Amino acid sequence: MSGMFSAYVISQILRKKFLISYTRSSNLTDYLNPNSFDWKYNSSILKGKSADYRDLFCKVPDAIRERNLTGLASMFTKDVNFVRMNWDYTEHFRKFLGLQNVIPWLLELHYADIYLKFFNTLFKPTNMITEAVNKTVQNVSKLACAHIRMGGSDTIPGDDTHTEGKQLKHVWNFLKVMEARNYSIFIATDAQIVREKANALFKHLLEAEGRILHIDWGATGDDLVNGYKKVVVDFFVLTKCDVLVLTKSGFGIMAAYLNSDVSKLYCLTANELVPCSRYTIHNYYPGDLLSH
Known part of the structure; x- marks a missing residue:
């Protein structure tokens, strides 16, 4: 972008x-x-x-x-x-x-x-994307989301590490509180291990269909069409979240930029989850994060 x-x-x-x-x-x-x-x-x-x-x-x-x-x-x-x-x-x-x-x-x-x-x-x-997004968040009144960009995982070999596994406890603890407050939970991620952990933690986790892949990393194998579709659907769902948690990723930052109605935004740092906004994200994630 x-x-x-x-x-x-x-x-x-x-x-x-x-x-x-x-x-x-x-x-x-x-x-x-x-x-x-x-x-x-x-x-x-x-x-x-x-x-x-x-x-x-x-x-x-x-x-x-x-x-x-x-x-x-x-x-x-x-x-x-x-x-x-x-x-x-x-x-x-x-x-x-x-x-x-x-x-x-x-x-x-x-x-x-x-x-x-x-x-x-x-x-x-497109209509295809709009229908898939609506299907993912249908009958949802309050939506809490996280974009968890791990990097360096088995799902996308060769990628640089963006988030350490130990940092995720802050995300999980926060989203469990949101779930207890009757928020539906949505996770977008580049790592299958995160997807599996989220499914184990949350009773009613919302998910877009398709395999996990990264558009910039030249994915190969089966189900590429649904994988690319999932990337776009994940992105548009993130633009609809009432509460959004970000990790270090241009993908998540761009989704936050387009989500002008988000009521609460949080940025994951090395040691904690801190309140941020569409206008202060770069204080926490400086550099060329939008370069991809």
Whole structure:
């Protein structure tokens, strides 16, 4: 999402049309539809046009860093400019002269509301996703959720560790209190061992169907379609929670950004669970957490 956002801002600064290219194997429009304008890329537009590709994965171009509009324009001189990026350049964009005449809300809003506005401008869930989300939370009056990003688990080998197992006692204790207060419990996680523990702890745990996988880690094997669907459904359920617990993860942070109605938000630190908000998350999880 951060890469899409940065590419979108660049397109607006340079007065170019913004489109999203995706493959048949990961068809974005199975999960998200255009909202206020049609961003669907079709290869037919390449006919008779010049094209270029820039890989800006984990990079900040000099033109962005130096707020050089001429340099930025020189990076994208073709009729069709493909770009791969994954970082949020907001702090750099805000120093571009004249930005208030192009995207004033980028200067006016907090990160949380920037992403809320950006997402709602571009996207709305497909009927398939909406129906799956509604099925997951049907007949629920109060919903307490946690996004538990472990990393380094057997479920996704090779991933870096995000959360230590000993930290989870704070999450479990908190959610048990919520369950006693008649909250329904929903857990989104990247680790099967967490899923199993949650099922053992809670009487009426809500779950989206499908296997656990991580979109960025090139999953293989069976049931990939339902696995990718589960990722999206988990995300949208998190945007509907009344109470939300976060661990160190851009996925959870983005869900919190889009959940403008959340009444209570908590961030898991090394030693405790602390109250936070959509506007203070980065105090607890600093760094490029939105880079993926």
